[in-house]
Amino acid sequence: MGPVHTVYGPALLCAGAGCSQQFGAQPQWIWFLSSSYVGAHSTTLMPTVSKGDGMRGLAVFISDIRNCKSKEAEIKRINKELANIRSKFKGDKALDGYSKKKYVCKLLFIFLLGHDIDFGHMEAVNLLSSNKYTEKQIGYLFISVLVNSNSDLIRLINNGIKNDLASRNPTFMNLALHCIANVGSREMAEAFAFEIPSILVAGDTMDSVKQSAALCLLRLNRTSPDLVPMGEWTARVVHLLNDQHLGVVTAATSLITTLAQKSPDDFKTSISLAVARLSRIVTSASIDLQDYTYYFVAAPWLSVKLLRLLQCYPPPEDAALRSRLTECLETILNKAQEPPKSKKVQHSNAKNAVLFEAISLIIHHDSEPTLLVRACNQLGQFLQHRETNLRYLALESMCTLASSEFSHEAVKTHIDTVINALKTERDVSVRQRAVDLLYAMCDRSNAKQIVAEMLSYLETADYSIREEIVLKVAILAEKYAVDYTWYVDTILNLIRVAGDYVSEEVWYRVIQIVINRDDVQGYAAKTVFEALQAPACHENLVKVGGYILGEFGNLIAGDSRSSPLVQFSLLHSKFHLCSVPTRALLLSAYIKFINLFPEVKATIQDVLRSDSQLRNADVELQQRAVEYLKLSCIASTDILATVLEEMPPFPERESSILAKLKRKKGPGKLPDIDENRRNVNGSSEHSENTDTTNKVSYVLNLNSSPSTGPSLLVDVFSDSSTSASVDVSEDNFSRFVCKNNGVIYENQLLQIGLKSEYRQNLGRIYVFYGNKTSTQFLSFSSFVTSSDILKTHILHCLIASYPIIEGGAQVQQILNIECVSDFTDAPVLNIQFRYGGTLQNIAVKLPVMLNKFFQPTEMTSQDFFQRWKQLGAPQQEVQKIFKAQHPMDTDVTKAKILGFGVALLDGVDPNPANFVGAGVIHTKSTQVGCLLRLEPNAQAQMYRLTLRTSRESVSQRLCELLGEQF
């Protein structure tokens, strides 16, 4: 036990010379106080001094409780007291105010110890209606702490409050307002929300009452915003920002901020007043704020609140106001560089509180590159500060800075410091911030480094944050994978390092990606095969391994070290250690092996035939074993090959991992790592708008007779009666601009896949209809329709019908197409069938676009420029400048341009970052030469696309098609 410093304990604050300057940083009296049940020496003395009116009975009771040696003794003492109080309250003798107050206080104390209190409310209401301040105060306190929804009681309480509000006695009014603010119930809002605004703005209201009224209204607005009336008073509240009393300004600023969040337009006038007030506090050195100066910092609370209020609005439009605000923000940033005026931590905390709020405002405005970069540099300094708190906040604040396009690059320069923080910070909450920041600053240029660092951190990371890191690594690896072998390696590493934290979403996703990308399948098979060699590998690896070898094991079977039998034995060696779902997956892999490798059929059949499989206690496993065995015995090779065909590509959709991380972090908490970084004043939204208008006008052009709204589609496809009421799906249409194969449509019942080939002005499309259900589709028919105008431009073959498509089966239709002359619209594939008695109608826009009829043309630089000049007429050129919607990756861009159908010409453009292409569109009647140039601007994340052809409509259409691909 340590030394006793005072009669009854250590002061919370130590102002003496012997104390360290940081209050409570190194507590020296940890044995002290509240060890209620310890022993004789801990018996507490009652305070020798008591302020105000000491209620001796209460003090004795509190002492008694503290001297109880056990929980049981405490409960016994409390029950005794409760019985006593009950009898007093019920007794015949009327209690005087003092006793009532004392007993109500005891009840309150008992409640705060954690015991339930179900009486005393009536006595408390009596107290708050008393004329004696001291009784009133305790009555209000009890009611504030022990809110009770008994309606009779509420009527009485409201009555008491009403009287006090009307009393014109400021201390009574304050007590009443405090009570409303503390309880904040709907009933109170109903009773007083109309009255308080008038108290707040009345000319003769005392300052302290104004302050209470403002915050009381704030609380009511938070709990019942519908009950707080807006009105004439709001304009007058805004003018409280000019009040002489800084306490009033402080309270009013909080209220205005809350109200402005609800209806910003009503409080716009507060912007100029807030800037003016802030400017007076921040920039004038001479002003004496007296008691509102806190450790040499002028009105830090008010400054923070004003900066917060300004974050409800965009940057001021008025130039003078805007420059005054900028001046304030610059001054705050400048002050951060000045030497401290005090060594006390309170000084630096208050100063930095204002600084961080200013930085928040700068980030919110996201419009002044200089300020953003200065903010970033300032935070960079804090990243290495000796105060843990500042390092934490700097990491947190930089996270939002990383999503601004102006400061993203500046944030990236701190990558080494942040990685170092991840390795050396001793506090997990700081490391967590470092992980968040690395995630936010990640882009294609540093993805490999960041993913590697996160992976190595994962080995020692705290259990509480492992799952989140796993999700983040998986997302970054997928998002920034140029080379999918790296992606596969990363995910397998994740499973190795933190297999228990790899959720289903993560391993599902790696399989989806491997199946959809045939360039990585062989590598994936080889890598999982190698990973499975480890004597102890995680069950998630067995799942991924089983699935991938089952699909693509054939790609590595040529090597004798990974022959079919070796693959099978390897998988089967893990079988007995795995859970039921994994075993079920492995059984499916085995039957796939039988299809892939006839030579291991007998071995696998033996395994399936064993008692441990055929008579397995688990129904699912047993059923699989029985069915797979039977299937392998009776089905012909052809049927087996059909049933066990390689899995078709998964439809592209948002990563389920990202959805999971969003769920985990809660909405709005996830930094935006999209390439499409936030833009100045939301101009990205603007460009989206233009896009839609373009689309609409282009559909309208199609239509010879003017029509509007819903009838549009009917007109366009008027030759088809059935499709009239069906929306045409265009979801995947634009994905096919640069590719010919894939899934064009999918719903719960049906999947439609396409394979297309084009040569000159001719094309052939294979349409595959897959029944995803286990039930038949009846009277299945499909036919292609196009507008009358389009019909004259392309020709195609039309109808296919099938009486039945069995559950799980796939049928194929062939469409032949000829391009007569250039066109803009696309034909529509209409599908009709019966499923479970209901008629299904589906319409899908077929991806037949003008660029499909491209033939690439190689040419020299000289030829190119000669033709470029020839096509110089204004109507021959179409240009589009647009924001990048995908990562700006050179290889991907090249692949897309090639997929578009033109030849990529190297060495033509003097700037090697630009792309130049040439090709000829073949139609039956004519050929149209086409030159294109794409100029990426990585810094602004923008592109400029220029097309020149001899025909205006062709330039226009090609530009539209290609312009949506990047």
Next chain:
Amino acid sequence: MQFMLLFSRQGKLRLQKWYVPLSDKERKKISRDLVQTILARKPKMCSFLEWRDLKIVYKRYASLYFCCAVEDQDNELITLEIIHRYVELLDKYFGSVCELDIIFNFEKAYFILDEFLLGGEAQETSKKNVLKAIEQADLLQEVSSFAVDRFSAH
């Protein structure tokens, strides 16, 4: 601010102030979880942590922890100084305040807090003004309690 808790090193709650409507059960669960989380942290650690969807700001003064829960957009450092200003107010009022003052005069601790913070926001940040309000109230109190003491046995 959503709530403020004062608790001892042994995890005993000394004061709790809630600025959002929560049931008793929820309050107890939150207090229990949070007290446990904070007591498990080492002395040199950062004063802030993410907890559920809230930001927790806490600081230890001698034997007592002061802990505030604020929302995502709130300023951590200024919250830390709200705690400090409250400690200063208690200290000035009680004269070298210690945990026992708060236990035996819990009602005063609440009254001081109400003058300083209301609805979870700073109402009056001037130390002088807050103390003036409390002292005026005490003056009213002393007059009345003097009157009572003469007539009451207990």
